[in-house]
Amino acid sequence: MDARQTWSSQLTYILAVAGATVGFGATWRFPYLVGQNGGGAYVLTFCIAMIVIGIPMILVENAIGRRLHINSVDAFGGMANGKKINKAWKIVGWMGLCGAFGIMAYYMVIGGWVLNYIYNIIFGNLNLTSVVSADLTASFYDKSIINAPFAISIATLVFVIINFVILVRGAVAGIEKAAKYLMPILFLLMIGMVIRNLTLDGALEGIKFYLTPDFSKISAKLFIDVLGQVFFALSLGFGVMITLSSFVRKDENLVKTSVITGVLNTLIAVVAGFMIFPSLFTFGVAPDSGPSLVFKSLPIVFSHMFAGEFLAVAFFSLLMIAALTTSLPIYEVLITVLEEKFKIKRLKAIFITLGGIFILGNIPSLMATNLLSDVTVFGKNIFDAYDAISATIFFVLTSLLCAIFVGWVLGDEAKKEILFGSNGAHKIINIWFFYIKYIIPFLILVVFVSSFYDNFIK
Structure with missing residues (x-):
């Protein structure tokens, strides 16, 4: 394939995609949404939604990305079925960039929170050697996160610099190396935390809450939360899958990698719950x-455990690794566009991307609860507004337009693209194509209208 880098193997691509999709979505966002939505009902609905919407949409973005081996804006150009594609379709790529900027504006700040916790636990400012109360942890959170703009600025900057050092190595080389080493460490840490939690005295209560569906909890809000989480968890709608698959060779099986990605992401999100809910119920902490x-x-929870400080540092380190494997590919979406579309040298493109997001996104987000607490957008503080606008508008609308682009513009070209390396899957691809063309757009539109109403009108 042209002068662009490619993944060294299918395994490294899968690890990179798994890294991109297993970030705070699985380790931070998924558990708290489970807690808020009554446990098992949410988990069951999430698993179904991953199969019904998640995996088909991964294949959509993979087809768009690999077709031209180009950045996530120009991927919506070129020819299809003998006709030149209307330039207006590139707006979908630009929307994805807006979503990528929006998520990184606050995502890196959460990374700063995590680094701040690791620092404070290691240096004894948050002492977990004896049992701490809910009042103490709430007070520490307010003092060290909500009302500590300078400390969080430094921590966020450190996290940004870690990303910078890896990204300088190259689009594929940096992310591939990081995924190759960080993902196995992430899995081992998760398994260790799960085993520790499952051996606690009250673990069974937590498992019951987590896995037993209470169908009375199923509501319109639960469906909106689940589908929003599917887009968030799989990095759909902000150019990540399109960018990562643009470095995939033509002989790779896209159907296989899409299914593995969806299953792996679901599995890790579900495993993440086992790190948290057994211990919450053991020590009487509210899951919501x-x-x-x-x-x-x-x-x-950690203050109740033997070697609690060590386990707390291990857990927050796990969050940090998960965040890093996700932030790298999202940054890469923007960097690749600057490199290929605007012919900016890579080092300069990295500076512009990371620096621009830090100044225009990270700083306002970390000041949203203190120095800029009076500033609101749609009635939300800056941090929450970046989250709501990127997740509720850009992710969902971009995904909707991606499905329409594949179903109604690329048409047979999309089917041909997926057949490269997936020759034995004609029937599956035909079923997928019909589903993407007629059913998925309707499902996504329903989610978009419902979540938009819930976030901005109600």
């Missing part, structure tokens, strides 16, 4: 604490 669940509630 919301986004601050891992920061306010889990330190209480």
